[in-house]
Amino acid sequence: MDSKSFTAADLERSSKSSIFPPFSPFGDGQTNTHLDIPILNSEQSAPLSVAEAVVKMLQRLGVRHAFGISGGAIASLWASLEHSAIDVLHFRHEAGAGFAAIESYFVNNHPVVVFTTTGPGITNALTALFAARWEGAKVIFLSAATSAPQRGRWAFQETSTYTMPNELFCTSGSLFHYATTIESDDELPEVARRLALGLTRPGGFVAHLSIPTTTQSSLLKTPLPHANFSQALTSPEESAIAKAVQLLSEAPFAIWVGFGARGAATEIRQLAERTGAAVMSSPRGKGIFPENHPQYIGVTGFGGHASILQYMEEQRPGRILVLGTRLGEFTSFWNPAMIPSRGFVHIDIDPEVPGTAYPSVETFFVQSDVQVFVKSLLEYFPDRASQCPVLPHPDRAITSPRPKSPVRPDVLMDAIQRVFVEDSDAVVLTEAGNSFAWGTHTLRFTEPGRYRVSTGFGSMGHAATGVVGAALALNGKAVAIVGDGAMLMNNEINTAVKYQIPAVWIVLNDAHYNMCTQGMSLLGFNGVDTQMPSADFVAIARAMGADGICVEEETELQTALEKALASKVPFVVDVIIDPNQTAPFGNRIQSLIKQGAKEIKGDLSS
Incomplete structure (x- = not known):
């Protein structure tokens, strides 16, 4: 590939004339007006492969980052990404790559690529892709497929209709707004058109391009045309x-x-x-x-x-x-x-x-x-302040720190409010579970875009890995408030170390799936086991090249969080919290009871 044929300056020019506004740390994801995609030009000196053409197309679509894990079946496409102006980040798990891509999108408003190889590469990414659909992100998923001559012959990690459900991977529907398998370079103009339309549509857009290994390295026969699209914001009558x-x-x-x-x-x-x-x-x-x-x-x-x-x-x-x-x-x-x-x-x-x-x-x-x-x-209401009745407001009592162990979660949230919300411009993510309940209930924000939580798909590990994408796109601090269960399930500390991304993890460490513990108790279910062996997350972080600090007493919180904020490397704050303080999610319990979740009477042991 002639890397000089598409320079960083070209990318900058294309960004200024594309659908995406100038960089904003908290883009609204709705300002879609114009898209111009000259994928190739007639002066191209050397023939391009399909993989190279797809990557050029993605650049013109405004993609700046690609998150994923490589593999032999996607070698040509992966190499083309590596040699392009797109920054490629190699993750440790495909789901983590997907969550990071989602949060990157919501920080800078640029569409993102997630790439995987065949078989388990695809299935590992599915949870994050479903989250992208529910969250309303703009994500283009690139994966490999088994080439036609090898299909049905038990190829390694075979990915074809013989082994995988086509309706899930390559059909538009509840997961993908647009999905296709590219078998020939003749299909690329229509692929470009569909992607352009999808990215100019209001709201989210999740697309899947499945490209067989042989097709990736095949050469284009003819130059591709321009694709011009304009779309105004949806306006009411x-x-x-x-x-x-x-x-x-x-x-x-x-x-x-x-x-x-x-x-x-x-x-x-x-x-x-x-x-x-x-x-x-x-x-x-x-x-x-x-x-x-x-x-x-x-x-x-x-x-x-x-x-x-x-x-x-x-x-x-x-x-x-x-x-x-x-x-x-x-x-x-x-x-x-x-x-x-x-x-x-x-x-x-x-x-x-x-x-x-x-x-x-x-x-x-x-x-x-x-x-x-x-x-x-x-336009219909006068430009003057109107009288407002006396309204109720959230009751938030500040609790003074005590020199005792363990740390009460509400005291931890008070410290996070001071250090990360009020004294910095960090993006704050909370993980599904008690972290979500505590963060939503106690933290206070005065500007949009600084708080992220998944209320739809709600996968564990979303914040623990998404924080890496948020910090990358922000080019600054992002902090994830997570439980120890989510942190053990899926984190990308090692990835953050590799790319020197200053993400911060604040771990509510109580050696429990404590939302499950507290929830089951409130529902009247007894005798369930949600404990887990205690983990030293500071030792884990340092073993991977990051830094961290363990907090066992409330009086240590302020200093620990300030150290995390000042750190130039990925940083973990391992907080030993009181497992007995119930998180503020009583309304969830009442909803579950109405749906039929209640204690079952009788002996089920036999």
Whole structure:
């Protein structure tokens, strides 16, 4: 490959004219306007392989990073990535690579590549790919496939319809928005067109290109054409805006902010202050509306605040304006107490979202980009501050550290708030489990994009590995708050050491799957075993070339976290926590009980 044929300067020029805005550490993922993909030009001096052409195409699509694990079947494609302007990061597990790719996307708003070899390379990546679909990331998955002459003959790690379900790997559906097997270079123009359309669509896009080993190294026969696409943001009709204004003006309303509204933070604050509306957020929506604002009443759902239910009971609004949230289980628990007296006005780019969580409640739906909608809505409300009633707020009592062991989780969160939230610009991720509950309930953010949690797929290991991608894309500090179980399941400390990525892991170490322990107890189930042998995560980190510190007493927290923040290398803070302090997830327990999770009476031992 002639590496000079596509230089870093070319990539910079293409980025400026592509769909992706200039680098922003907290891109909203919705500003998609124009895409120009000249994949090849007629002056190409030497013929390119299919693998090289695909990589050039990815560069023009705005890809900056590729995360994955190599293998013989993907050798040509992997080598082409390595010799391109795309930064290639070799991970230790395909799922970790995928989670890191997701979090990289949400930091810098550029589509990412995940690459794997055949067989287990693909299946190992599936959990992260499902998470990418649920989270709304833009990910292009590259994998190898067994070449046609070898199919059905028990090739090593054979990947074909003889051995794997085609509907899962190479068919568009519930996992991939677009999936195909590239058998010939003749297919590349259509592949480029489909990827371009997918990346200009609002919301997430997960694609899979399966390329047989022989096809990767085959040469292009003809140059590929340009692919030009333009797409405006999804805008509402004027009649829909007028109807929404009418409904919201009939009685006091509240605003429910979700992750899909992250690009509209300024407009949402203006709307709230002009109308006096109370504002609540989903767990993923933390920080879009400042959590210290007098009109903010708290987080809903898992790890949420009692102040929300107090507000709904004492000051139930006529309608709730729902902005960019699916109102799924971990956001609403489908709690009837969250239903306003006259129904929802729901704004989303996905027409399948509104009405799903509360199908029996009147819902006026407007399909629109949230920022475009709120900007239009503001034209109908006077540009002046409106009086706001006295509202309930999340109750957060600060607990003083004690010189005793072990560390109480809420005291740890207070220290994280001071060091990482208030005194730095670090991105904070929380892992599925008690870490999620504690972080969502206790941490307070005043700007969008600094808090990440998965409320959909919720895989263990997402934050423990995703933190590497977030820190890479941010080119700065990212911190993952994780349990010891997730840390033992999947972490990428070794990868962070290799690429000198200053990620931080704060481990809630109690030698338990403690969310399971506490949850089962609250549900009335007894006699379950969720303990695990105690692990020394500092020793593990140092053995891989990172650094760390163990915290056994609350008075040590501040110094330990400041050391982690200042560290130039990957750093683990191993916190020995009190396993007896119950995490704030009681609403999850109530939801499970309503779904039928309860103690079974009787002897099941025989």
